[in-house]
Amino acid sequence: xxxxxxxxxxxxxxxxxxxxxxxxxxxxxxxxxxxxxxxxxxxxxxxxxxxxxxxxxxxxxxxxxxxxxxxxxxxxxxxxxxxxxxxxxxxxxxxxxxxxxxxxxxxxxxxxxxxxxxxxxxxxxxxxxxxxxxxxxxxxxxxxxxxxxxxxxxxxxxxxxxxxxxxxxxxxxxxxxxxxxxxxxxxxxxxxxxxxxxxxxxxxxxxxxxxxxxxxxxxxxxxxxxxxxxxxxxxxxxxxxxxxxxxxxxxxxxxxxxxxxxxxxxxxxxxxxxxxxxxxxxxxxxxxxxxxxxxxxxxxxxxxxxxxxxxxxxxxxxxxxxxxxxxxxxxxxxxxxxxxxxxxxxxxxxxxxxxxxxxxxxxxxxxxxxxxxxxxxxxxxxxxxxxxxxxxxxxxxxxxxxxxxxxxxxxxxxxxxxxxxxxxxxxxxxxxxxxxxxxxxxxxxxxxx
Amino acid sequence: xxxxxxxxxxxxxxxxxxxxxxxxxxxxxxxxxxxxxxxxxxxxxxxxxxxxxxxxxxxxxxxxxxxxxxxxxxxxxxxxxxxxxxxxxxxxxxxxxxxxxxxxxxxxxxxxxxxxxxxxxxxxxxxxxxxxxxxxxxxxxxxxxxxxxxxxxxxxxxxxxxxxxxxxxxxxxxxxxxxxxxxxxxxxxxxxxxxxxxxxxxxxxxxxxxxxxxxxxxxxxxxxxxxxxxxxxxxxxxxxxxxxxxxxxx
Numbered sequence: 001x002x003x004x005x006x007x008x009x010x011x012x013x014x015x016x017x018x019x020x021x022x023x024x025x026x027x028x029x030x031x032x033x034x035x036x037x038x039x040x041x042x043x044x045x046x047x048x049x050x051x052x053x054x055x056x057x058x059x060x061x062x063x064x065x066x067x068x069x070x071x072x073x074x075x076x077x078x079x080x081x082x083x084x085x086x087x088x089x090x091x092x093x094x095x096x097x098x099x100x101x102x103x104x105x106x107x108x109x110x111x112x113x114x115x116x117x118x119x120x121x122x123x124x125x126x127x128x129x130x131x132x133x134x135x136x137x138x139x140x141x142x143x144x145x146x147x148x149x150x151x152x153x154x155x156x157x158x159x160x161x162x163x164x165x166x167x168x169x170x171x172x173x174x175x176x177x178x179x180x181x182x183x184x185x186x187x188x189x190x191x192x193x194x195x196x197x198x199x200x201x202x203x204x205x206x207x208x209x210x211x212x213x214x215x216x217x218x219x220x221x222x223x224x225x226x227x228x229x230x231x232x233x234x235x236x237x238x239x240x241x242x243x244x245x246x247x248x249x250x251x252x253x254x255x256x257x258x259x260x261x262x263x264x265x266x267x268x269x270x271x272x273x274x275x276x277x278x279x280x281x282x283x284x285x286x287x288x289x290x291x292x293x294x295x296x297x298x299x300x301x302x303x304x305x306x307x308x309x310x311x312x313x314x315x316x317x318x319x320x321x322x323x324x325x326x327x328x329x330x331x332x333x334x335x336x337x338x339x340x341x342x343x344x345x346x347x348x349x350x351x352x353x354x355x356x357x358x359x360x361x362x363x364x365x366x367x368x369x370x371x372x373x374x375x376x377x378x379x380x381x382x383x384x385x386x387x388x389x390x391x392x393x394x395x396x397x398x399x400x401x402x403x404x405x406x407x408x409x410x411x412x413x414x415x416x417x418x419x420x421x422x423x424x425x426x427x428x429x430x431x432x433x434x435x436x437x438x439x440x441x442x443x444x445x446x447x448x449x
Numbered sequence: 450x451x452x453x454x455x456x457x458x459x460x461x462x463x464x465x466x467x468x469x470x471x472x473x474x475x476x477x478x479x480x481x482x483x484x485x486x487x488x489x490x491x492x493x494x495x496x497x498x499x500x501x502x503x504x505x506x507x508x509x510x511x512x513x514x515x516x517x518x519x520x521x522x523x524x525x526x527x528x529x530x531x532x533x534x535x536x537x538x539x540x541x542x543x544x545x546x547x548x549x550x551x552x553x554x555x556x557x558x559x560x561x562x563x564x565x566x567x568x569x570x571x572x573x574x575x576x577x578x579x580x581x582x583x584x585x586x587x588x589x590x591x592x593x594x595x596x597x598x599x600x601x602x603x604x605x606x607x608x609x610x611x612x613x614x615x616x617x618x619x620x621x622x623x624x625x626x627x628x629x630x631x632x633x634x635x636x637x638x639x640x641x642x643x644x645x646x647x648x649x650x651x652x653x654x655x656x657x658x659x660x661x662x663x664x665x666x667x668x669x670x671x672x673x674x675x676x677x678x679x680x681x682x683x684x685x686x687x688x689x690x691x692x693x694x695x696x697x698x699x
Contacts, residue, residue: 388525389522403542
């Protein structure tokens with residue numbers, strides 16, 4: 001066993017020794033996770049799926065498990081999205097009831113921390129937990145399973161429409177001892193139910209913790225989910241997420257994967273379109289600065305005829321940031337009359353920034369409409385000229401166009417609170433040479449009138 | 450105000466302007482007319498600073514400054530503004546961003562501070578209303594998905610907000626129906642002032658029914674071959690351009 005794997009397994013043994021009695025199936029899952037993780041070890045860059053992402057910062061770290069969820073309410077409030085919502089908050093992976101809002105849940109909605117669901121052996125977790133993201137998926141999924149104990153469980157009864165968004169907030173603290181957490185998100189939406197889930201990763205400046213997330217989302221017939229993932233953690237935080245969505249007939253999954261923070265971020269998103277009429281819309285925006293590393297891997301499996309997918313990822317990279325995009329669309333034999341569109345466009349603001357992009361299509365059916373493309377580019381020089389003829393200096397013109405580049409993804413966002421926050425954040429991150437201060441505020445003010 | 454002397458301009462290896470001279474004084478409205486390919490759009494493009502043109506001879510001065518030595522944005526800040534024949538769509542850049550950034554750039558050049566937000570809002574709402582546009586235009590991306598008429602109104606809106614010293618309007622009437630043309634013409638006429646000049650570039654006389662010029666110039670094959678008052682435009686409308694070409698060749 002390698003030294004880095006042993007460090008994690010030692011932490012696990014400590015944790016397990018402290019646990020009380022629990023159902024045998026849970027203990028068995030954890031053991032299976034640990035065994036798989038030990039067998040696989042951390043992925044090496046020789047493995048194709050990890051070719052551009054070096055996880056040594058995680059593997060060589062020594063992360064404790066947080067013992068409490070203390071967080072000053074005032075600082076938490078400052079980090080929380082200003083939006084009317086149902087909310088579950090976790091601090092370094094530990095559930096924080098005081099920072100959560102679970103009152104006023106409408107009928108047909110079960111929303112609870114995973115620990116509570118496991119403790120009462122809730123029917124929401126027994127069957128589905130681990131069915132979509134199994135321990136075979138990756139060493140990180142296995143590691144998560146070995147440690148699984150906390151996270152969020154959402155279950156909607158047939159036809160339930162949740163008006164307010166559901167916020168799953170993950171706060172990361174800075175401290176002398178870095179910590180790790182292995183949260184799981186399990187969402188099961190019955191027929192024709194509708195919800196918006198905002199997963200928000202944010203925390204204290206300087207926080208350098210490791211979050212290893214597993215998400216499983218089951219959309220039954222006609223269910224509609226809009227899923228925001230807003231990553232705003234500190235530029236030292238480490239984040240790996242493995243997300244699977246299973247979609248039945250006529251269901252619709254829309255994802256906004258908005259990566260602004262985190263030092264090392266790796267997202268694996270897999271959508272299984274299993275029923276006719278199922279639709280997946282995957283929108284992504286990543287902004288890297290400093291030495292940030294942001295890696296998004298997506299896979300859409302068109303397993304049934306007449307399924308639809310549309311993917312648009314945009315990346316802006318400055319300084320020495322490194323972006324990775326790997327998007328794959330797979331059309332199975334007999335999945336006729338499907339449509340699958342994919343595009344990835346990137347802007348590099350510095351000579352030392354780097355992007356590795358790889359769109360892939362694998363089609364085994366003959367009656368399909370598919371396209372994919374990737375550009376890494378330059379701004380539209382005609383637009384730069386047009387702005388300059390209005391007296392706008394060249395740098396501001398380029399700044400406006402860079403903001404606009406991000407805006408093409410943000411236009412799809414219906415929640416103003418999220419759109420404005422991201423737009424302000426992007427404007428704020430763009431180098432000062434672009435002189436954008438004050439411009440976005442004017443638009444926000446006009447919007448509020 | 451504007452002095453163009455013996456201007457020779459080459460694009461992609463061929464000479465388009467072949468010794469054009471033109472003087473525009475404050476308070477005047479000039480119209481440049483001419484057949485297709487005469488170089489009408491080249492003149493305003495060169496004054497605005499568009500890439501791809503090489504000035505091989507001659508000079509352009511604006512209020513004593515050598516325009517050809519100025520950066521594109523400096524020309525605009527000095528008050529030289531070009532309204533495009535085909536306004537560029539700029540996806541994602543909201544109109545309000547363009548207007549605010551442009552106005553503040555001009556104010557900075559004039560030694561004024563940034564415009565206070567309430568004052569800015571009041572100003573642009575007033576101008577938007579005068580162009581019979583909805584305020585929702587301000588949140589839309591510049592020209593994206595705009596109809597031809599909306600794009601032209603948007604060009605004039607920018608002029609109204611930025612108040613140029615010399616407004617150059619390139620085929621501002623193309624693609625407009627009669628109602629849109631009236632709105633655009635009203636906007637241009639509201640810009641007429643003692644200390645401002647307007648240069649219209651147009652193929653058709655129709656626009657000049659609404660914006661009556663002080664001087665009309667006929668541009669043929671890279672040179673101004675005839676100048677006159679508003680009556681010359683009417684003559685061109687009824688007789689075409691051939692007689693001018695023949696007259697100048699003779």
